[in-house]
Amino acid sequence: xxxxxxxxxxxxxxxxxxxxxxxxxxxxxxxxxxxxxxxxxxxxxxxxxxxxxxxxxxxxxxxxxxxxxxxxxxxxxxxxxxxxxxxxxxxxxxxxxxxxxxxxxxxxxxxxxxxxxxxxxxxxxxxxxxxxxxxxxxxxxxxxxxxxxxxxxxxxxxxxxxxxxxxxxxxxxxxxxxxxxxxxxxxxxxxxxxxxxxxxxxxxxxxxxxxxxxxxxxxxxxxxxxxxxxxxxxxxxxxxxxxxxxxxxxxxxxxxxxxxxxxxxxxxxxxxxxxxxxxxxxxxxxxxxxxxxxxxxxxxxxxxxxxxxxxxxxxxxxxxxxxxxxxxxxxxxxxxxxxxxxxxxxx
Amino acid sequence: xxxxxxxxxxxxxxxxxxxxxxxxxxxxxxxxxxxxxxxxxxxxxxxxxxxxxxxxxxxxxxxxxxxxxxxxxxxxxxxxxxxxxxxxxxxxxxxxxxxxxxxxxxxxxxxxxxxxxxxxxxxxxxxxxxxxxxxxxxxxxxxxxxxxxxxxxxxxxxxxxxxxxxxxxxxxxxxxxxxxxxxxxxxxxxxxxxxxxxxxxxxxxxxxxxx
Numbered sequence: 001x002x003x004x005x006x007x008x009x010x011x012x013x014x015x016x017x018x019x020x021x022x023x024x025x026x027x028x029x030x031x032x033x034x035x036x037x038x039x040x041x042x043x044x045x046x047x048x049x050x051x052x053x054x055x056x057x058x059x060x061x062x063x064x065x066x067x068x069x070x071x072x073x074x075x076x077x078x079x080x081x082x083x084x085x086x087x088x089x090x091x092x093x094x095x096x097x098x099x100x101x102x103x104x105x106x107x108x109x110x111x112x113x114x115x116x117x118x119x120x121x122x123x124x125x126x127x128x129x130x131x132x133x134x135x136x137x138x139x140x141x142x143x144x145x146x147x148x149x150x151x152x153x154x155x156x157x158x159x160x161x162x163x164x165x166x167x168x169x170x171x172x173x174x175x176x177x178x179x180x181x182x183x184x185x186x187x188x189x190x191x192x193x194x195x196x197x198x199x200x201x202x203x204x205x206x207x208x209x210x211x212x213x214x215x216x217x218x219x220x221x222x223x224x225x226x227x228x229x230x231x232x233x234x235x236x237x238x239x240x241x242x243x244x245x246x247x248x249x250x251x252x253x254x255x256x257x258x259x260x261x262x263x264x265x266x267x268x269x270x271x272x273x274x275x276x277x278x279x280x281x282x283x284x285x286x287x288x289x290x291x292x293x294x295x296x297x298x299x300x301x302x303x304x305x306x307x308x309x310x311x312x313x314x315x316x317x318x319x320x321x322x323x324x325x326x327x328x329x330x331x332x333x334x335x336x337x338x339x340x341x342x343x344x345x346x347x
Numbered sequence: 348x349x350x351x352x353x354x355x356x357x358x359x360x361x362x363x364x365x366x367x368x369x370x371x372x373x374x375x376x377x378x379x380x381x382x383x384x385x386x387x388x389x390x391x392x393x394x395x396x397x398x399x400x401x402x403x404x405x406x407x408x409x410x411x412x413x414x415x416x417x418x419x420x421x422x423x424x425x426x427x428x429x430x431x432x433x434x435x436x437x438x439x440x441x442x443x444x445x446x447x448x449x450x451x452x453x454x455x456x457x458x459x460x461x462x463x464x465x466x467x468x469x470x471x472x473x474x475x476x477x478x479x480x481x482x483x484x485x486x487x488x489x490x491x492x493x494x495x496x497x498x499x500x501x502x503x504x505x506x507x508x509x510x511x512x513x514x515x516x517x518x519x520x521x522x523x524x525x526x527x528x529x530x531x532x533x534x535x536x537x538x539x540x541x542x543x544x545x546x547x548x549x550x551x552x553x554x555x556x557x558x
Binding site: 040041042043045047048050051053054055057058061062072087088091092094095096098099100102103104174175224227228231332333334335336 | 546549
């Protein structure tokens, strides 16, 4: 049997993504982003994102088919992000996917966005080594997952208690007068800064916190700490070295993320760590994770930055794994679930 | 012409399949008031009315109406049309209300739709059911004080407030979307949002100091 040809649709936030894969082979990854429309608001505006998804949907489907050199009727299955995410945004993708599945008479899989971030790695590095630990860090999520079987069983080990890591990057960038989205900006400017100048708090790393929140995160405190530092320096009339502040902030966040990811691998006795989400594109996080993993004997797999951020290929990749694993398709009545839990991998 | 018509501008989903003027099948889903389940219901209802047939054209109501539901209908119509390689036309839902009223023997009047946030979309239509001018948003408090000669429209959610004023409270009917859709010339269309997204440019960061 040839490997399944799967089309995946992603609209959980501000990227309209349509991807096409055959098995673990990426054929097309068409993404239309509305990020520039959100920049002046300093964050994603759900209604702006939803309007953009509607406008971009059919053109992005067309582009993906053209890039992949396939016709829609050749597709074996449709996969779509059912959640978690912005409900109005998700619903555009879900409606589009159901329409394709119905018109083409193909099975549909309404899947979990976080599981898709793990699945995308198979497009670059081949079949998933299972069990694996996955750390997903983006503007909307910061989670550590134990993945015994991506098609059937994913267990949450920890998640952020407040802000997502990417959200903290955006907010700190704003305080420092840098552009949105803040992640790439801070990464860039931190390269010329000294990460040891300011000792920003590392949330949920004290002994007492570790007992209760071993693999959880908190990034709200550090965001306030940076704002407080900047304000107090301003008040004193001191010139702020933005590069040092950015580097020190980035160091604190990536230190906690990488330490907890490796600790999760050790505790679960798992040999493989997979990184995903937009923050996985951060150069300091990649470096810290890779160095610490090597010391701990953990093998790391990080997809290239373009696949770490939201896209349709990751949804198609998960759909392909589901088809190959014999998972039953979703019933046509499923909806969008803004808070879809990770133990629900698909409907 | 075989035409599939649908509308999701209100909390009730309406779908119809017509062959020329003949109504082959028609379905509605959801409630007149309350939560919306357009995303869950719509494709299932379409499958029921089509029953394996393939239309030559799709017509979709483009509002005004609550945005999320409206987008489910328009996305569905556009993607189905793309997948089947057929035409899709967008029909202003107020014009479907006017058409229905004239079909039932009514006169010229004002078509209304609930667009939430205590506002109602209003647009006048003539004795042929043709819409006049552009739709306007009227606050419910203001709406109560106006004298409309012939109000036509469902006004589900604000029913308590305005139902005594509505002369023909018939809900949106996909048959009207279909009839207008058969006569329409296909061209690009967008939802009738009538409002800009709610978003303000951020103010400077708030102080976090204690003093």
